[in-house]
Amino acid sequence: MQADSPTPTPEEAALQQRRRDLARLRRVRDRIDREYAQPLDVEALARGAHMSAGHLSREFRAAYGESPYSYLMTRRIERAMTLLRRGDLSVTEVCFEVGCSSLGTFSTRFTELVGVPPSTYRRDAASATAGMPSCVAKQVTRPVRNVGRG
Incomplete structure (x- = not known):
């Protein structure tokens, strides 16, 4: 029987969440690179990343220096x-x-x-x-x- 893993500290939990967000942002950027000629908008990109449009826009700008649009x-x-x-x-x-x-x-x-x-x-x-x-x-x-x- 395996012991339960310890509960992460708030800092560790925040870091894990940031890594998950960055992975989702990379997937959004990759989707834009692949599907640029399709009718894409921030709402559709956000739905695909399981984020709100506002959160996606803020996080994308923070990570890449510009908005998804x-x-x-x-x-x-x-x-x-x-x-x-x-x-x-x-x-x-x-x-x-x-x-x-x-x-x-x-x-x-x-x-x-x-x-x-x-x-x-x-x-x-x-x-x-x-x-x-x-x-x-x-x-x-x-x-x-x-x-x-x-």
């Missing part, structure tokens, strides 16, 4: 940059391909992250990365997250 939009913009560099899709097609439902919101966020509107990026990107391997092009054209925004 901001992280999702950054993933979408990174993918959009790749599609726009290819040049075979219109800006509207790219917007919907990466999971955005509003061209206005997509264009605004794209411009905030990249510094130019998507139409300008599409026009200029092909020549800027000509002859560059796609893995290098992706690295040098990655948007800088505006961490202060949510």
Whole structure:
């Protein structure tokens, strides 16, 4: 017969809870990375992590420096940059391909992250990365997250 394990101290219990929360946050981030083109919102992400939307947003920001929505939009913009560099899709097609439902919101966020509107990026990107391997092009054209925004 095995002896019962001792009751954890409040500090140990808090640490265990923090580890569980971090594991759930990693799963949320991984889900965003996989499903960025799907209709995701903070409520759906929170349900999947068994957290309230407010708790998820606070904990995600504390762990990663930005809100889940901001992280999702950054993933979408990174993918959009790749599609726009290819040049075979219109800006509207790219917007919907990466999971955005509003061209206005997509264009605004794209411009905030990249510094130019998507139409300008599409026009200029092909020549800027000509002859560059796609893995290098992706690295040098990655948007800088505006961490202060949510």
